[in-house]
Amino acid sequence: MSDEHPVEDLAAYALGSVDAVDNARIEAHVVDCAACAARLRDYEFVVSALPYGLVPVPPPPEAWTTISASAQIQTPRKSRRRSRSRLPAWLRVARWPALAALLALLVIWNVTLERELTRRSPGPAPGPEVEALSRRPGRVIILGGTGAPNASARIFVAVDGGGHLAVSGLPPLQRERTYQLWFVRTGRPAVSAATFRVDSSGRAWVKVEPSVSLDDVRMIMVTEEPASGSPTPTGGDLLIARPWP
Amino acid sequence: MRRGPSAGAGAEEPADPELLRRMRLGDEAALEALYLRYGGLIFTLALRIVGDHELAREVLQDTFLRSWDGRETFDPGRGRVAWWLMGIARNRAVDLLRSRPHQARLREQTRLQSGTHAGEPAQPDAADAVVLRRLVIEALERLPIVQRVAIELAYYGGFTQTEISRHLEQPLGTIKSRTREAMERLRQVLRAALIEPTREPGQRRE
Numbered sequence: 019m020s021d022e023h024p025v026e027d028l029a030a031y032a033l034g035s036v037d038a039v040d041n042a043r044i045e046a047h048v049v050d051c052a053a054c055a056a057r058l059r060d061y062e063f064v065v066s067a068l069p070y071g072l073v074p075v076p077p078p079p080e081a082w083t084t085i086s087a088s089a090q091i092q093t094p095r096k097s098r099r100r101s102r103s104r105l106p107a108w109l110r111v112a113r114w115p116a117l118a119a120l121l122a123l124l125v126i127w128n129v130t131l132e133r134e135l136t137r138r139s140p141g142p143a144p145g146p147e148v149e150a151l152s153r154r155p156g157r158v159i160i161l162g163g164t165g166a167p168n169a170s171a172r173i174f175v176a177v178d179g180g181g182h183l184a185v186s187g188l189p190p191l192q193r194e195r196t197y198q199l200w201f202v203r204t205g206r207p208a209v210s211a212a213t214f215r216v217d218s219s220g221r222a223w224v225k226v227e228p229s230v231s232l233d234d235v236r237m238i239m240v241t242e243e244p245a246s247g248s249p250t251p252t253g254g255d256l257l258i259a260r261p262w263p
Numbered sequence: 264m265r266r267g268p269s270a271g272a273g274a275e276e277p278a279d280p281e282l283l284r285r286m287r288l289g290d291e292a293a294l295e296a297l298y299l300r301y302g303g304l305i306f307t308l309a310l311r312i313v314g315d316h317e318l319a320r321e322v323l324q325d326t327f328l329r330s331w332d333g334r335e336t337f338d339p340g341r342g343r344v345a346w347w348l349m350g351i352a353r354n355r356a357v358d359l360l361r362s363r364p365h366q367a368r369l370r371e372q373t374r375l376q377s378g379t380h381a382g383e384p385a386q387p388d389a390a391d392a393v394v395l396r397r398l399v400i401e402a403l404e405r406l407p408i409v410q411r412v413a414i415e416l417a418y419y420g421g422f423t424q425t426e427i428s429r430h431l432e433q434p435l436g437t438i439k440s441r442t443r444e445a446m447e448r449l450r451q452v453l454r455a456a457l458i459e460p461t462r463e464p465g466q467r468r469e
Contacts, residue, residue: 026439029446030424034353035417037425059342064449066346068418069308071399077306081320082298085327089291205324 023047023054032061088204088236159238161257163187169220171257173199173238175228183224185240188216188256194245197222197256201230202237213247279344286334294331301345302327305352312356312419322359326352357421402452410445413438 024044030036031044048055163169169187183199191197196215200208214224241253277285277296285293302323309322329351330337337347403411416422416430424442428435 026436026443029443030417030439032446033414033417033442034350034357034421035423035427035442037423060450060454061446062342062346064446064453065418066343066349067395067399067449067453068414069304069311069349070395071403072307072311074303074396075307075310077302077323078316078320081306081323082295082302084324085298085331086291086295088324088328089294089331204328205321207321 023051025054028054028058029061032058032065084204157232159259161238161240161259163256164258165254165256169257171240173226173259175226175232179228181226181228183212183214183222183226185214185216185220185222185224185257187220188222188240189220190216190218191242196243196245196247198241198243198247198251198253199224199226200239200241200251201228201235202239202251203230203234204236207249208251210247210249213243280339283334283337283339283344286331294327297330297344297348298327301348304345305348308349309352309356312353312421313359318359319356322352322356325355329355353418360421398453402449405452406445406448410441410448413441414445414449417442 024031024040024047027036027040027044028048031041036044048058157175159173159175161171161173166188169185171183171185173181173183175181185197188197196213198210199212199214201211202208209228209230211228212224212226214222216222238259239251239255240257241248241251241255243251243253277293279297279300282293282297286297305326306319306323309326310316310319313319313322326348330348337344403414406414412431413427416427417424420427422430424438425435427433428438431438
């Protein structure tokens, strides 16, 4: 513990206004200094009272609906994680070969899908980079047509990042429009993963670069946007996938 | 919807630690009770910081989802549930704020500084919140303006002491002194009324 009490900094620390370099010094000090810890606790109480002085504004009613829905989605995931740890010993041993077999099937399925699309699509054939991507372990998610009932898509996201999207059944667009793929998170802006156009038969093969973890994503969707793409979705959803295991 | 620290709280309403205990067992009703108790306050705080209803809603949602995700890691020894929630909300809101250009943030804070700690309470049913609001408003009004500005830029503006010093063109030591003096004054004024470490919001005052 430093002998010098950070008297001048405690108030700023409680307000969250200390420069990063001083944070650790203050935190280390209050661990061992009862007087400063008590003073900091008083300041934290004052800080917690400050918002009560604001003119209260009621939150929008839909906020709780979103929170509640997301909490319900998260709970089963956690339960599943707990239930895995309670597997009998023989099943815990057997799960790794089973997982390996599943991954092998996934790779075969992706390669088959890639070849099939290459054979059928008159558009640009996936290059060696996409072919290599298809052989990596990852997750496949099916998108169903909502605003475009005849359309469907599969998105593959590799566990170590990167992925690709195979689309069929979307109508070709005029020059000034594009399709855009979105990863939608709870309580945060949607993230654009790709913009693309389809060929005359309504198909496309697109490399995507998801910048977010699928664990944080509650929905994947495709919308129609202006040719330059949009910072947030503006068109109605044409294809959607949500929530997945 | 009830809002505030113990809005409408009766003796039968569980205290915050009890709600956290139930949340750890997966009880979503406890999360809802916590939201009813603090959702309005968190939204008001977020709106004051980010100045935009849509962003404030994002902060509100994120705060309660993070509290749900982190319900097993909350340490009561480090403070109250309300402090924890406000800390999550304030950090998230400041993160959003910091993604904006610096000058835009300053303009925003200058605009928001006037009148945000004034006006009549909108929820006269929340008796404790009304008293608390009045106390805080009066305590802030008693501060010299330079001290109040230092507090508001720090807490609601998300600025560090160094940034405030640059913005106000005052020595860093002066800003630190103003901040400390303001907090000391607030502590003294609010102490008798507020600092009751054994009482959690949601519990009735004796």
